[in-house]
Ligand code: GDP
């Protein structure tokens with residue numbers, strides 16, 4: 001049996017979280033078209049007859065501005081050396097530029113064992129793919145370069161087969177029924193944040209966080225009911241107004257969308273209580289960042 005760890009890295013929006021979810025066959029990491037959606041290292045676990053692969057999703061690699069982003073980047077750098085393999089995800093529809101060079105430099109410095117996933121081939125013209133392969137194979141000594149689509153699943157089986165080839169023999173690290181290392185509180189906060197990101201514009205995605213204040217499981221067995229209270233953090237009262245919306249309609253909409261997702265995830269009814277709170281400059285506040293587990 002094979003057993004190993006693979007960290008997924010790349011620029012923001014290249015499709016790392018989508019790829020992780022497709023690989024493990026379930027949504028463990030939230031997705032949006034906004035950069036910096038992923039703030040934590042999230043593990044997703046794949047099992048089959050060949051063995052187990054533990055994938056680590058990471059925040060996108062970029063130059064950090066806030067303390068929050070510095071902590072996010074630390075988790076990426078840590079992951080580069082701690083995992084057996086690096087899976088570098090690039091967006092085939094975006095041309096090679098400075099952002100990609102920055103990622104390549106980090107990979108070259110920390111780990112020679114890297115596989116390149118050339119993602120989003122579903123929206124890339126076929127003749128464009130060969131030049132991308134040539135470009136990247138001269139830039140870095142990848143073990144493999146694999147065109148794929150995290151969205152449609154094309155190329156995923158080949159990727160898994162190649163990863164298993166390079167991983168060592170060993171016992172599984174996690175029980176075979178686990179699909180992520182993250183607990184349910186964390187998943188609840190992330191699913192709520194995803195609903196905000198889907199509806200938010202401009203600066204809101206970056207200045208919003210979700211803190212779970214109550215996760216009451218006392219009626220889960222008997223009544224199949226989970227009571228969750230969450231606080232949505234923003235940095236300014238104007239942002240608070242946008243999230244709440246006219247007559248509270250936006251917050252209601254976020255709440256009902258999140259509740260529907262959480263009911264499916266936890267397979268029980270959810271009572272969800274959402275509040276919005278303004279904390280100036282929370283992204284530079286270590287106490288808040290500790291509560292949010294950023295950097296862990
Ligand atoms: P991350 O920031 O690297 O984690 O990227 P996400 O997984 O959050 O995806 C960023 C955006 O790219 C989202 O809008 C995804 O739906 C989209 N995306 C990801 N993979 C693919 C793909 O294979 N094809 C297409 N067309 N879009 C994709």
Ligand code: MG
Pocket residue numbers: 016017018030031037038058059060
């Ligand atoms: Mg992500």
